[in-house]
Amino acid sequence: MAGPGRGSRIAVVGLMLCLGAAAPASAGDGPTISGGTACPARAGQPAWVRQSAVPQPGRDFAIGAWAGAQADLLQVANAATPEASEAVTADCRGCHEGDAVLPPDHVATDAMGMDGCRACHDGTQASDLSGLIHLDHTHYLAGVSCAACHGEADPPKEPDTAVCETCHGSLETLARLTADVAPVNPHDSPHGTPYAECSLCHLQHRRSEDFCATCHDFGFDPP
Amino acid sequence: MSERNQATHGLTRRAVMSSGLAVAAAAPFAGAAAAASRAIPETWDEDVDVVVIGTGFAGLAAAHEAAKAGASVALLEKMRVPGGNSIISGGVIAAPGSPMQAERGIEDSADALYDDMLAAGLDLNHRALARLVAEKALETVMWSIEELGAEYDGLSHLGGHAVPRSYALAAGSGAGLVVPQLARLEEMGIEPRTRTLLKRLVRDGDGRVKGVEVHEGFSHPDLDSGTPRAIRAARGVVLATGGFGGDPAFRALQDPRLGGELDTTNHPGATSEALREALNIGCVLIQPSWIQLGPWTSPDERGFGMAPTFVQGATASYGLWVATETGERFVNELADRKTRADAIIRTGNRAIAFVDAAGWRKGMGGNAGERRQRMKETGVLMEYDSLDEMAAAHDIPAERLKETVERFNAAVAAGEDEAWGRYLPQDIAPIDEPPFYAVRLAPKIHHTMGGVAIDTEAHALDVSTGEPIPGLFAAGEVTGGVHGASRLGSCAYADCLIFGRIAGRNAAAMEPWS
Numbered sequence: 001m002a003g004p005g006r007g008s009r010i011a012v013v014g015l016m017l018c019l020g021a022a023a024p025a026s027a028g029d030g031p032t033i034s035g036g037t038a039c040p041a042r043a044g045q046p047a048w049v050r051q052s053a054v055p056q057p058g059r060d061f062a063i064g065a066w067a068g069a070q071a072d073l074l075q076v077a078n079a080a081t082p083e084a085s086e087a088v089t090a091d092c093r094g095c096h097e098g099d100a101v102l103p104p105d106h107v108a109t110d111a112m113g114m115d116g117c118r119a120c121h122d123g124t125q126a127s128d129l130s131g132l133i134h135l136d137h138t139h140y141l142a143g144v145s146c147a148a149c150h151g152e153a154d155p156p157k158e159p160d161t162a163v164c165e166t167c168h169g170s171l172e173t174l175a176r177l178t179a180d181v182a183p184v185n186p187h188d189s190p191h192g193t194p195y196a197e198c199s200l201c202h203l204q205h206r207r208s209e210d211f212c213a214t215c216h217d218f219g220f221d222p223p
Numbered sequence: 224m225s226e227r228n229q230a231t232h233g234l235t236r237r238a239v240m241s242s243g244l245a246v247a248a249a250a251p252f253a254g255a256a257a258a259a260s261r262a263i264p265e266t267w268d269e270d271v272d273v274v275v276i277g278t279g280f281a282g283l284a285a286a287h288e289a290a291k292a293g294a295s296v297a298l299l300e301k302m303r304v305p306g307g308n309s310i311i312s313g314g315v316i317a318a319p320g321s322p323m324q325a326e327r328g329i330e331d332s333a334d335a336l337y338d339d340m341l342a343a344g345l346d347l348n349h350r351a352l353a354r355l356v357a358e359k360a361l362e363t364v365m366w367s368i369e370e371l372g373a374e375y376d377g378l379s380h381l382g383g384h385a386v387p388r389s390y391a392l393a394a395g396s397g398a399g400l401v402v403p404q405l406a407r408l409e410e411m412g413i414e415p416r417t418r419t420l421l422k423r424l425v426r427d428g429d430g431r432v433k434g435v436e437v438h439e440g441f442s443h444p445d446l447d448s449g450t451p452r453a454i455r456a457a458r459g460v461v462l463a464t465g466g467f468g469g470d471p472a473f474r475a476l477q478d479p480r481l482g483g484e485l486d487t488t489n490h491p492g493a494t495s496e497a498l499r500e501a502l503n504i505g506c507v508l509i510q511p512s513w514i515q516l517g518p519w520t521s522p523d524e525r526g527f528g529m530a531p532t533f534v535q536g537a538t539a540s541y542g543l544w545v546a547t548e549t550g551e552r553f554v555n556e557l558a559d560r561k562t563r564a565d566a567i568i569r570t571g572n573r574a575i576a577f578v579d580a581a582g583w584r585k586g587m588g589g590n591a592g593e594r595r596q597r598m599k600e601t602g603v604l605m606e607y608d609s610l611d612e613m614a615a616a617h618d619i620p621a622e623r624l625k626e627t628v629e630r631f632n633a634a635v636a637a638g639e640d641e642a643w644g645r646y647l648p649q650d651i652a653p654i655d656e657p658p659f660y661a662v663r664l665a666p667k668i669h670h671t672m673g674g675v676a677i678d679t680e681a682h683a684l685d686v687s688t689g690e691p692i693p694g695l696f697a698a699g700e701v702t703g704g705v706h707g708a709s710r711l712g713s714c715a716y717a718d719c720l721i722f723g724r725i726a727g728r729n730a731a732a733m734e735p736w737s
């Protein structure tokens with residue numbers, strides 16, 4: 001099974017928020033997040049949601065502090081993704097009928113999960129996809145269902161930052177990963193916890209935005 | 224919504240009250256309410272004791288006291304995050320006669336603070352309000368430590384204060400108070416409702432403010448966005464919506480020189496719509512054209528940024544400010560803000576503030592290396608190996624700059640700044656250790672001293688009668704009078720917390736209307 005039918009997929013994608021993926025500690029020398037426990041957000045989901053492919057280990061992400069940090073962040077999330085079996089796939093044209101969402105000569109994506117996209121879009125060879133696809137797609141293609149973040153509430157509500165943290169690690173961990181980003185660490189605001197909500201910048205169903213830019217010129221382009 | 228709120232959901236209102244004519248005739252002594260009363264909503268969507276609008280120091284303090292007094296509270300905030308200017312602010316609060324001063328042998332008193340406030344305020348301060356702030360400042364800082372668990376780790380000397388008397392939050396910003404304020408409120412079951420815009424204050428024909436109309440799901444700055452909702456306030460409404468420093472159009476109405484493109488240190492929600500609504504229902508606007516420019520900001524970054532900590536903390540006490548055209552000092556670097564901002568503007572914003580390496584160390588304290596790196600990366604801070612190099616970079620006549628430094632070093636040796644009468648701290652030393660650090664100066668809109676008139680009980684006053692508007696309280700930067708023409712640094716925190724607490728307590732103590 002490759003996922004829900006097209007109609008329901010559009011609805012699903014439209015409702016998603018936040019990356020789910022926790023479980024084992026990260027591979028290799030990458031930073032560690034609270035390992036061991038399964039991502040609670042994934043419990044009770046069908047197999048195609050709970051499971052998606054693991055990342056290829058040992059990529060070289062060394063292009064500047066920002067790219068490095070982004071790669072580390074990805075690694076944390078990816079490494080925490082459960083073992084592969086049946087993955088949600090990026091049949092982009094399947095939903096975006098007639099829209100030119102992929103360049104004409106793009107390799108076929110129908111059989112890919114998010115890990116497949118990242119094989120090229122890792123920030124070193126091609127665009128890291130930031131801003132090109134919304135994070136709800138990224139999450140969906142990594143096997144995270146709507147309910148994984150939103151729960152069963154109807155209508156769905158914006159999840160708390162704690163929901164993001166179950167898979168992405170604590171805010172302190174994130175701050176450590178981006179400690180060297182210039183000119184300032186985007187995850188270490190001096191303005192306290194209210195300014196540390198993930199969803200201030202990392203929007204899911206539309207393009208993310210640089211919340212700091214309401215007052216500062218840091219020039220962030222958050223994924 | 225609480226059970227209590229649900230129970231009263233759908234309260235209806237007698238039709239007669241929605242006729243302005245009937246209202247005016249029925250309530251001859253209602254002050255400006257007769258002219259300004261609004262149709263009471265047909266139904267209220269929710270019913271609480273106290274509605275607090277704004278989640279800065281003032282609103283949070285009001286909600287805290289109202290909840291402690293047992294009132295149910297709706298705490299409203301239009302932006303996506305709570306905290307307003309308070310959470311991004313500089314983190315210093317006046318505490319005259321404090322333990323930290325005693326440790327350093329600094330003598331001080333509430334009277335001395337009051338005198339400084341009036342001197343900076345050009346005596347336009349409403350004296351009873353200013354006196355209350357001066358007298359309650361110390362106990363308010365102690366309250367923040369004992370009741371909120373706020374942590375302070377330094378004593379700052381801000382411009383216009385006779386002595387160092389400002390407690391500096393360990394967090395380095397107002398978040399060091401806002402975060403614990405929010406935590407205490409959460410313990411009491413109160414969470415700020417963000418993206419909730421105050422649209423209308425509902426003042427009845429009998430003169431009393433009885434509730435609010437809001438837009439939920441508001442998306443700044445679109446004032447028509449969101450879903451309307453009416454909240455009944457059985458006891459009172461506290462207006463704590465902050466200043467209008469971020470509202471160029473309203474600023475320009477008050478001081479035509481200060482509109483347009485001028486940058487501001489304020490958060491983007493520092494706009495005037497709530498203040499204007501207060502005027503609609505009969506509040507009095509006082510002293511609105513006294514708009515303060517911060518003298519320690521830089522044109523090389525946006526907003527408040529990182530310059531002020533350096534310019535105030537290091538250069539004003541241990542360094543110098545010079546006009547680049549002359550290479551000379553042009554103001555007492557520790558004067559009040561208005562004196563300094565006006566002086567910078569007179570140089571045509573061609574002025575720099577600088578210190579030597581020793582001054583940097585003394586003024587910047589912990590984390591100084593990291594901060595220096597960041598400031599250099601953003602281009603706001605410039606580092607020079609010699610005074611000659613600094614002079615060349617800023618087109619300053621080098622010889623005159625060096626003479627200026629020599630003259631100041633002689634003043635340091637003599638223990639008195641004869642030229643400008645600046646306060647010299649005990650640990651001051653000659654300016655001679657390279658490298659030298661400099662920031663360019665350009666004042667930015669910082670504080671709006673004017674606002675609605677209140678009395679010492681935080682009652683908002685009626686424009687027709689001068690008497691309190693029943694059911695309406697106001698606190699914080701949305702009010703006017705405390706600071707007169709120019710607010711002293713670290714006095715806004717005291718003002719907001721003191722009047723916020725009074726407003727919350729008094730709102731909760733009102734008899735509910737029925």
Ligand SMILES: Cc1cc2nc3c(=O)[nH]c(=O)nc-3n(C[C@H](O)[C@H](O)[C@H](O)COP(=O)(O)OP(=O)(O)OC[C@H]3O[C@@H](n4cnc5c(N)ncnc54)[C@H](O)[C@@H]3O)c2cc1C
Nearest residue numbers: 277279281307308309313314315421465699700713715716
């Ligand atoms: C950068 C900066 C640094 C500062 N540093 C210091 C300092 O170190 N010491 C000091 O004493 N003072 C300082 N000040 C001044 C001081 O911080 C402010 O005067 C004070 O925080 C104002 O508090 P407040 O509660 O009145 O308003 P705010 O903290 O601004 O809060 C008002 C809130 O009301 C909300 N609001 C406005 N209109 C509406 C509406 N229509 N509906 C719903 N909500 C609304 C706003 O979004 C905002 O969140 C500083 C100010 C700035 C800008």
